[in-house]
Amino acid sequence: MSFVHLFRRYLREQGLPVTQQREAIAEVVFASSEHLSVEELETLLRERGERIGKATIYRTLEMLVKSGLVEEHDFGEGFKRYEHLFGQKPVREHLICTECGKVAEIHSPELVRMQEEAARRQGFQPSRYRLQIYGLCADCQAAGAELRWEGLSCPIETIQG
Numbered sequence: 001m002s003f004v005h006l007f008r009r010y011l012r013e014q015g016l017p018v019t020q021q022r023e024a025i026a027e028v029v030f031a032s033s034e035h036l037s038v039e040e041l042e043t044l045l046r047e048r049g050e051r052i053g054k055a056t057i058y059r060t061l062e063m064l065v066k067s068g069l070v071e072e073h074d075f076g077e078g079f080k081r082y083e084h085l086f087g088q089k090p091v092r093e094h095l096i097c098t099e100c101g102k103v104a105e106i107h108s109p110e111l112v113r114m115q116e117e118a119a120r121r122q123g124f125q126p127s128r129y130r131l132q133i134y135g136l137c138a139d140c141q142a143a144g145a146e147l148r149w150e151g152l153s154c155p156i157e158t159i160q161g
């Protein structure tokens with residue numbers, strides 16, 4: 001099942017040219033269930049015999065995000081990751097390994113309920129939200145990695161110290 005026609009339609013609606021490169025980028029993003037960085041995307045494209053520059057990839061990803069077909073994530077790695085939204089999962093909660101960068105998703109109806117309740121207690125009507133949990137994945141723990149304690153640094157203490 002390809003969703004590229006949705007992107008094609010978006011580009012036409014916006015009066016933007018539908019190019020072979022843009023379609024190839026969208027195809028690769030839609031075909032992946034990963035959270036892709038631009039680097040990874042470039043590699044996947046190269047494997048398909050597409051040589052597309054980073055600038056074009058960035059620009060196309062920007063369009064994909066604006067079209068609402070792709071979501072952009074910032075997992076604190078200093079670069080963005082991209083994930084298409086065709087997984088029928090309205091709620092995406094992420095477990096991010098700070099050692100190897102692996103990202104896993106969790107889907108917990110309990111967590112959804114708790115967050116909605118917490119929002120309502122503030123008189124807030126939630127529409128969507130994002131939960132990111134940082135730590136060590138099972139593989140990294142097995143390999144002996146230890147959690148680096150990020151600490152509760154207080155800015156006032158820092159100034160005094």
Ligand SMILES: [Zn+2]
Nearest residue numbers: 035083092105
């Ligand atoms: Zn995700």
Ligand SMILES: [Zn+2]
Nearest residue numbers: 097100137140
């Ligand atoms: Zn890990």
